Every structure is written in C-alpha cells, then in structure tokens.
Amino acid sequence: MEDRFWDRKIELLPREGLEALQTERLRETVQKAGRAPFYRKAFSQQGITPEQIKGLDDLRRLPFTTKQDLRSGFPDGFLAVDRSDVVRMHASSGTTGRPIVVYHSRGDIRQWTDRVARCLYMAGVRRSDVFQNMMGYGLFTGGLGLHYGAETLGAMVIPMGAGNSRRQVRFIQQFGTTVAHIIPSYSLKLLETFDAMGIDPKKDTRLRILVVGAEPHSEEVRNRIEEAYGVFAVNCYGLSEMSGPGVAFECPRKNGLHAWEDSYILEIVDPDTLEPLPDGETGEIVLTTLRREAMPLIRYRTRDLAMAHPGTCSCGRAHRRLSRIKGRTDDMLIIKGVNVYPIQVEQVLMVFEEVGNNYLILLDREGPADRMTVRIEMSPEMRSRGRGELEALRKKIIHSLRGEILFTPKVDFVEPGTLPAGEGKALRVIDNRPGGET
Numbered sequence: 001m002e003d004r005f006w007d008r009k010i011e012l013l014p015r016e017g018l019e020a021l022q023t024e025r026l027r028e029t030v031q032k033a034g035r036a037p038f039y040r041k042a043f044s045q046q047g048i049t050p051e052q053i054k055g056l057d058d059l060r061r062l063p064f065t066t067k068q069d070l071r072s073g074f075p076d077g078f079l080a081v082d083r084s085d086v087v088r089m090h091a092s093s094g095t096t097g098r099p100i101v102v103y104h105s106r107g108d109i110r111q112w113t114d115r116v117a118r119c120l121y122m123a124g125v126r127r128s129d130v131f132q133n134m135m136g137y138g139l140f141t142g143g144l145g146l147h148y149g150a151e152t153l154g155a156m157v158i159p160m161g162a163g164n165s166r167r168q169v170r171f172i173q174q175f176g177t178t179v180a181h182i183i184p185s186y187s188l189k190l191l192e193t194f195d196a197m198g199i200d201p202k203k204d205t206r207l208r209i210l211v212v213g214a215e216p217h218s219e220e221v222r223n224r225i226e227e228a229y230g231v232f233a234v235n236c237y238g239l240s241e242m243s244g245p246g247v248a249f250e251c252p253r254k255n256g257l258h259a260w261e262d263s264y265i266l267e268i269v270d271p272d273t274l275e276p277l278p279d280g281e282t283g284e285i286v287l288t289t290l291r292r293e294a295m296p297l298i299r300y301r302t303r304d305l306a307m308a309h310p311g312t313c314s315c316g317r318a319h320r321r322l323s324r325i326k327g328r329t330d331d332m333l334i335i336k337g338v339n340v341y342p343i344q345v346e347q348v349l350m351v352f353e354e355v356g357n358n359y360l361i362l363l364d365r366e367g368p369a370d371r372m373t374v375r376i377e378m379s380p381e382m383r384s385r386g387r388g389e390l391e392a393l394r395k396k397i398i399h400s401l402r403g404e405i406l407f408t409p410k411v412d413f414v415e416p417g418t419l420p421a422g423e424g425k426a427l428r429v430i431d432n433r434p435g436g437e438t
C-alpha cells in the first residue's frame, strides 16, 4: 500500500513528458489564477489574457509575484476559489503586522500531503517507522505538513512539536523512534541533552533518518549530524507560500534536492536583472504552482538563493535538483562593502573538528569602519587545550575566514552555553551597526 508513494509514472517521467505535463498544468493554473483579484488586475494591466499562455515559453510574459504583493493582497487578494471551498489557512509570523496568508482547498491539502509522503518514501521512510515530529505545529507549515505526509505513508507519528528536550530524548528511547523531523541547529543542540542524560544517540537509539529542514545549513553541519546520530540526514526544502515542506527533497544519492516539477515550475533568475539563469548558475529560486486550486501563485520570488545542478541524477528521476540554499537575499550582510551570507561563515567554522556547534556573528562599527566578530563556543576538546594551541587555532580560523569572505574578522572563543540558543531556529547574527537590523 505504501508503494503508491513511489510514483514511478511521475517520478521517472522523462524530460519531454514532464514538460508536456507542465504545459498543460500551466495553462490550467493561469486560468485559475485569473479568478483571483490580484492576477485579474495584473493580467489586465499587462494586456494578457489567460488564453494567450500556451506553452512554457510564454511563462516569461507573466509578471513576477513578490512577498510584498502577498502582503498587499492581504487577506483575500490571491484567493481564486469561493471561501466555502477553503478548508485550511496557514500564515507567516508577519512582524510588520500583515502576515502572508495561504489558503488551501481540500484538493490542495491532499496534493501537499501526497507530495510529502512521496518525499519521505524517496528518503527511505516506511510504514514500519516511528516518526517523531519535533517541529512547531500551528500556523507554521513544518509541523502539520510533515505530520500528514508521514501519517498518510503509514508511519506512526508522534506529534511532539518543538522544545522540551529531555522529553524528546525520552520519547526517542521509549517508543523506538526511527525517523525524526528537526531543525538542523536544534539537532546539534539536542546532543547536549543526550550527553547530560548519558545516552549516545548513535548506539542507544533506533534513529536512522533525520529530516532536517526549515533552516539553510551547510554540508559540514549535515556531516556533523550524521556522524553524531549515525543517520541519513535528509535535506528538505519548502516554504509556506508554496504550501510548505515538500517542494524539493533529497534522494539517497545526496547530490541535490529533486524539485517536484509536476507540481511546480522551477526557474532560477538573476536577482538584479530578473533574467533566467541556466543550470549551474546561482540565483534566486522562482516558483510557479501547477496544482494549487485555492491560491495559485505565478513566478513567485522566494528570495532563496541556489542553483539547479546540471545533468540528471543517477536515481533516474528527471526532476531537476536544487543545490543547498546558499542564503536568502534577506540574510545578506554588507560588511566593509563585501556581500556576506552567514552560511559562508558556518561552512568555514564547521570544517574545524575542534570547533563546537554554536557560533554567533556580531557586527558593529568602529569609527567609520564595519567590524565583524565571530564568537565561537568552545568544545570540551578546545577547553582542554593550552593557550598557545588555542591561539594557533584562532589564527587558522581567521585565515580560512579571510579566504572565504575576503576581509579579516575578529574571532573570540567563549565558554559553552554563553551564546543564545533556543529550541527554534538558531540566532546567528546580531547587527549593532547604526541602521543595522538584528
């Protein structure tokens, strides 16, 4: 029964078949979108009628949709069906007062759920698995999205939600949890709890897969997670505007995340010129929904930066593969005139085995010049070292960072437990520069 989530017909569809399917679904999507007030107006302003969109080449004639558009369309500007056909809504936190709202019809929820089940099956999750969902439930899509996907696949789901580390560890043991869904930085933080409870996650638990998502992370962080837990740490990508998790997911070959092109059209564009970029070049991910009923979105600018890997995957799936997210355009820091993404710093730090899992980037201004300080929590191994050895390590880290970010940062080692660490997404940057944002 679970085998229905290995959808060979769709997953192994050759490129031409996939594009034919996308063409058909793009036409339907444009028709549907035209019923929403925002697109009705946008199409008429650009002199486009849905009937003119005949093939994938016509996609470029359609306008982009931005986060700002979604905010200004609050609450119902993007709704393409009758309110009575909506069965659920999700919303972003909306620090500015107007959250981004995404409505789902019954069909949307079913599509999303089946897609998540497909992702999990591809990663190796089966109905015999015990799936501990350590993501926040509620308006955030990470919790419910994976919950329904895993349950539909037939796994036993433990809906823990985020936080309460000791109880998480106890449940992993008591119920023989084999798969967990967890934020990557929290999975590293949780190692301290395992340690304090005298439990080795590798030897004393049945964990075999960790689904890590909701936070861009580096390959080095994945390696650390896999090493400490003895698991396959599968990378997943999604965003609530595109329903949630399950937009793209890694297959066990670990060479990129298959973006499900039967459900989305994937474009990578230059974030400045908005011109489409070829596979292999990094730019902003732009997505068009192909199956959504209540709230179709056209050419949505995600602000996430990645590339599509050229060529096909040895697993046989023709769906293109996204690289790891290299940053969000929102996260980009301009320091001494240089563009820096926090993940670049992480990549460098995590290569040093001695360095602990928690770090913080502090920005301030000294006179007219920006100053960047990287605070690193010391691992037990570092604390046992002499001053001279620590100094040598600090110099090596500074040297590697300079090679990556092209200027010389300050590096401080601090005692374990002194940097802010929560149970949600990690705080990695504090910008104290005048006009800077924390």
Ligand SMILES: [Zn+2]
Pocket: 251, 252, 253, 258, 313, 314, 315, 316, 317
């Ligand atoms: Zn693959």
